[in-house]
Amino acid sequence: MPALHAFANPARFLKIARPLTPVLFWLGVALIAFGAWAGLTQTPPDYLQGESVRIIYLHVPAAWLGMGGWSGIALSSIAFLVWRHPLAAIAARAIAVPGAVFAAICLVTGAIWGRPTWGTYWQWDGRLTSMLLLLFVYLGYMALSRADRERGGAGEIPALYGIAGSVLLPIIRYSVVWWNTLHQGPSIGLTQSTIDRSILWPLPFTLVGFTLLFAAIVLMRMRALLAIAKAEARLRRRAEA
Template sequence: MAIVFHALANPNRFLKLARPATAICLWAGLALIAFGCWAGLTQTPPDYLQGETVRIMYIHVPSAWLGMAGWSSLAIASFSYLVWRHPLAAVAARAIAMPGALFTALCLITGSIWGRPTWGTWWQWDGRLTSMLLLFFVYLAYMALARADRERGGDARIPALFGIAGTVLLPIIHYSVIWWNTLHQGPSITLSGSSIAESILWPLWFTLAGFTLFFAAIVLMRMRAELATQKAEARMRRLTHA
């Protein structure tokens, strides 16, 4: 397993795979998002309680998923960097942070829009909303820390440790609706099934897959851009010392 990881972590091998993978993820993701949103807006009935506002689900749920999955991926990349010292893992962690923060912010925004007609308020300091807001701030803190570490010539260990430590928020977010009395509804989709009617639920799978592929495309683009920048900087240093 370690041998495979070392081979895939080679920047040249990564770039050969990343170039076509970026295009595939981008266009497939956009197509799935477009179809899912069209189906969610035109091919599903309104909810018997929430009416038309339930359609925000097709954006809100993928955003919440990617906010949490993004930090999980960032933590895995950070752990890989600390264990195997592959610079590509640190590049991956930095590349994940920005889209992770954007989707977390989108989750908070769509959640507030959804909450206004459903709960009668734009915001409530309950467990789920507050913990998700904290995750957004943790993303911002990681990006600031990673940037400062690079500017001072650090070895990326401190941001990696921060990335792993931040995972403590993930179970808090997940179980917040169970642990505390909250306006936010409990888990609607679990391993045992879904409490959402299938006539409303089915477009969600398309937007969920589409936004996930779109997220992957953004991460790959950012990784390729950073590797290109590093290559250009290394070339400039060689010319300077020539």
């Protein structure tokens, strides 16, 4: 695949990533700001949940990025194992931290919403438990990839872990469909939604906004990781000379 390989060259990657980072970042911030303003002031409350429904504009993007982040780690891990390109391993490492943060935001906002709606912060139901497991899997990935680097590993073990961890993604997605859970079923499908349009419309703005912000953070972290690798290589050469 020559098209993929063209982006896999670190020098060429940096040439694209450097100008792209601020564009993604500020576009994301602008969309989040608009979505937050619209979601807090322009939409009606829900007939049952009242004002607490507004947490959806943060909760759903956080859930999507927590799971989407792991998809990114799994795809980068496959790309690393198959094509052996170090940039793919760096991408997986760069995704781990923001992915874990958004998974945590998803759990915290869910608990805040659950208290007034369900009457409890936390229950060990299928959806909540599998999402908590994903957060732990993120933390395990960060520890494993750090340990692998400290022992001079090439990154195969964290890559295998990254692929294996994706077993949680379909479980989280279908937990509410296949099991009895306290968490409600899916509200948003590809073509339709059980959320009324008047409540739903700001959600795409925050969803795309947080996704662009996430992409900007990943690019920043990739550039930082590349710079660290470059500095370490330079120090090593100097020590050897």
